[in-house]
Amino acid sequence: MVRVAVLNRDRCKFKDCHHECYKYCPQVRIGYTTIAFGEDGYPIITESLCTGCGICVKKCPFKAISIVNLPEELEGGLIHQFGVNTFRLYRLPVPKKSKVSGLVGANGVGKSTAMNILAGKIKPNLGKYDNPPDWDEIIDYFSGSELQGYFKKMAEGKLKAVHKPQHITNIPKVVKGTVKSLLEKVDERGISDELKEILSLESIWNRDISHLSGGELQKVAIAAVIERDADVYLFDEPSSYLDVRERVNVARVIHDLTKYDKTVVIIEHDLAVLDYLSDYVSILYGKPSVYGIVSNPYVVRTGINVYLDGYIPDENVRFRDEGIKFDSTPFADKQWQAEDKLLDYPSLVKTLDGFKLITEAGTIYKGEIIGILGPNGIGKTTFVKLLANIIPPDTGAVELGSMRVAYKPQYLKADFEGTVRLFLRKVLGPNADTSVFKSSVLRPLGVEPLLDLEVQKLSGGELQRVAIAATIGRDADLYLLDEPSAFLDIEERLAMLKVIRRSVKSKGAAAFIVEHDIVVQDGLSDRLIIFKGQPGKEGHALAPMSLREGMNLFLKEINITFRRDPHTGRPRVNKEGSRLDRQQKSIGEYYYVPLKEGNEKE
Secondary structure (H helix, E strand, C coil), X not given: CEEEEEECCCCCCCCCCCCHHHHCCHHHHCCCCCEEECCCCCEEECCCCCCCCCHHHHHCCXXXXXXXXXXXXXXXXXXXXXXXXXXXXXXXXXXXXXXXXEEEECCCXXXXXXXXXXXXXXXXXXXXXXXXXXXXXXHHHCCCCHHHHHHHHHHCCCCCEEEECCCHHHHHHHCCCEHHHHHHHHCCCCCHHHHHHHCCCHHHCCCEHHHCCHHHHHHHHHHHHHHCCCCEEEEECCCCCCCHHHHHHHHHHHHHHHHHCCEEEEECCCHHHHHHHCCEEEEEEEEXXXXXXXXXXXXXXXXXXXXXXXXXXXXXXXXXXXXXXXCCCCHHHCCCCHHHEEEEECCEEEEECCEEEXXXXXXXXXCCEEEEECCCCCCHHHHHHHHCCCCCCCECCCCCCCCCEEEECCCCCCCCCCEHHHHHHHHHHHHHHCHHHHHHHHXXXXXXXXXXXXXXXXXXXXXXXXXXXXXXXXXXXXEEEECCCCCCCHHHHHHHHHHHHHHHHHHCCEEEEECCCHHHHHHHCCEEEEEEEECCCEEEECCCEEHHHHHHHHXXXXXXXXXXXCCCCCEEECCCCCHHHHHHHHHCCCCCCCCCCCCCCC
């Protein structure tokens, strides 16, 4: 048995709790010192003395301590540990030449750590954080595996790896100049002009890096990595901030690297993009911020299905209580009765900073969720703000009357001084402390462990979950959520999907959801609004249409087709030019054609 003890220093308030963890440790009473205190006053848990009784975990009022027991077979699998009582990563994914290897798992289980090790940014210490091993010991540790050759080349300087980091918003702090100057400077493969066209960078080519949006920064960062002449290319969340068309273009460009015998590794939370882009998938599971374990690689379809099932058969490990299934018969044909009408809105026109938005009139019914799909810069956020009366239209008017509206914006600000608990009480009043809210919203979204944390110290994903809870927890007739899946991992996205859908339906309310993740949009929406036009110049919002009609229209424009996985029911992107892709395009069914178990062909 391998015992792991982790102390979260962001949560530990050792000055305020009078060392509850130390006072109640039974080992102290029999002469041992399982819990001591360092020079900075923080507790240090001696794992060799800890019996794993869990008393300190229960007594800590701030939930700062985690103690878990892992299987003995992991004893020799520790790859990296950052320090005493800190996160541990067991095993590593194995990059494959001329293939794209995907990493899938919850936030906080070591995906970025594994990526940084493969990129050479972190030297694996094999758990010896106080006496790190040299390269000879590391290479010997991986003897007999494919990783031995990988790290041998890295140690000898014969392997060049380039890495696109997760947090691209930090790029303007370290990179100065225009897009053109940056990409021409790093272009070692002579493909700058080609990428400019493929990734639609012409409009920002002469713009300063500091003036780019999140999506523009993402495309520039990806282009800068692909232009380098390397052996290994690593991309951490390449689809973040991008719309569906951009995600598909980026996936194509990244996968094209394999034609040149390059090794590619990606971390991706959009299931459709992960499926479309990867050849193999490794699952990372564990307890966030405590430990992470890397599975053996699977072919992409099997790997994603194993992840959704929550059970790894070749290791006999269940890491989730129950599997995740998708409804393979969407709500495309569901009809709402006229007496259930909630809101009629007229055709609207709005001109803003040189951009013109025109929307067709529409109706939304009680219990209905309308998804909004379209490229970035086409007016989706402007449309939502018009519906909420946050900004006035130039033509037309949305008559809300006494209707209550709850709105979650696209960009979140952590400007509240205080804890998450106090923030929710301020926004929701008495509703924040009800058992119904806790069981139906806070617990499924994973917000309960965050209640005593300062809002200003939350990560992007934590802040997103809190914002969703604060929006869905309000008593409203109309919910407007702008990109609720941003910064969330796959499990958090699927949990968010269920929470929003259940809450809106049970309240007899309605919702508009702006979302770029097709899998999330497919699971959430009853109908769709499709946006057309020219990003940054003019947008045209069509009237709400059925899910099938809207998906077909949207997917046809970006020239991709979907099918349903027969095991999980999840939407899958057909490989371009495959038999199914050609067949569906020939009959005009870009969304999907129902398939029987066993009849699916790659």
